[in-house]
Amino acid sequence: MKIAFYGSSLLSAYWNGAATYYRGLLRALAQRGYQITFYEPDVYQRQQNRDIDPPEWCNVVVYEGTVDALKNVAAEAALADIVVKASGVGFEDDLLLQQVMKAARPGALKIFWDVDAPATLAELKGSSEHPLRTELADLDLVLTYGGGDPVVAAYRAVGAASCVPIYNALDPETHHPVARDRRLEADLGFLGNRLPDREARVETFFLEPAANSSDLRFLLGGSGWKDKPMTPNVNYIGHVSTRDHNAFNVTPKAVLNISRESMAQNGFSPATRVFEAAGAGACLITDHWEGIDHFLKPDEEILVARDGQDVRDILAGLTVERAADIGRSALQRVLREHTYQHRAVEVDRQFRSHSGRKEAAE
Structure with missing residues (x-):
């Protein structure tokens, strides 16, 4: 047809x-x-x-x-x-x-x-x-x-x-595990364009934890954030081409998904970034929204934060070994059920x- x-x-x-x-x-x-x-x-x-x-x-x-x-x-x-x-x-x-x-x-x-x-x-x-x-x-x-x-x-x-x-x-042909890129090293990375429906949530879940965690490194990618106030421990790299998404996802210890406000309210609306990150074997932290467990199992295949303090607490207790385990589990799940x-x-x-x-x- x-x-x-x-x-x-x-x-x-x-x-x-x-x-x-x-x-x-x-x-x-x-x-x-x-x-x-x-x-x-x-x-x-x-x-x-x-x-x-x-x-x-x-x-x-x-x-x-x-x-x-x-x-x-x-x-x-x-x-x-x-x-x-x-x-x-x-x-x-x-x-x-x-x-x-x-x-x-x-x-x-x-x-x-x-x-x-x-x-x-x-x-x-x-x-x-x-x-x-x-x-x-x-x-x-x-x-x-x-x-x-x-x-x-x-x-x-x-x-x-x-x-x-x-x-x-997930499209496994385009999003998959790759070698880490030293230029993208961080404790937490977030990739997303600056949008009115998401900006306040980015402040809560990413910029505020960064401002209160001077001993950690944060990586921000996406268009529109150049004039946004942020602390020195945030490395802003601008637009990230899709060819570099896999490296962006696997290099930081963890990556963050932040839903737009309307998507979070409706629930059952995982962003493409969720599956891209899981497909690369990343340890993903997401803001809370109804229906997460329909796609990935909290605490085993994905970590869930309800506010910025949760993000800080997760990072404080997240070892490299546990992050790797979560990433592997997420990859196996999406390959099995969510391509x-x-x-x-x-x-x-x-x-x-x-x-x-x-x-x-x-």
Whole structure:
């Protein structure tokens, strides 16, 4: 079956947290026989900051950030058996949704894939005339980056016929154990862009523990933090290319996952960073959110902190040997249960099930 997928970017992870998710899932679906074309706009300097070349397993169409170019690529949805419009494309999202679904042929499976369900649902609840809300009745399926039962129930409440979470996972071909890099040595590392929905939590879980632990070294990676006040024991290295993520994860004694506020409130929303770190065999400390134990076992495969003091206490008692044990256990768990191959099985099942229902109804 042919998939036309309209998303933010497959080729660039620059200000694009969904890149790893798209790459892992779409490659796994391609291996199951799907023919995929990914449409991405040339916006936010992503094309100038590509971190992968166009892959063999997916045709990538980059279009200009103009309405005419958008309409031209949207018309190509008519060629697909499955049409997917993702959230957060970054250029005229509402118009793109309308044009893509209008172009889809009658028998095609029409899907909205939400990679930021809390933000999208907040918009939908705030406006009964939101373009997505008016399109939901004509869509066959909503897939989400995570969120569990609360997100499913919320989507059904605003008119979605069906909503299924497809969680982040590990792509072992891109995220795996590597040799340590002495330039990245630290007691605790955190990698994440500066976002309004996360900044206060970064202060609580990372910058405050650093300020109160002058004897420890902290490593901060990600865009936007240059003018953020931080103590001398924080080594800020700016944007970290995906090719260096494995070394970033395995070199510090532990690495930290900090959820955005909305993701933490909804729960069941592990960031891609959780599986990237586990896949590299890192010892991961995460802020608390409902559903952690659905993915990794606390105290054995992941460490959980409810505030900055917890982070300090964990670091104070964490030996190199225990950190290594936790990292090995996490790696074994994600390889066993949480790869994109596992997720693709569920996506394939959803595609075939909903396609079958459409055919039976016609």
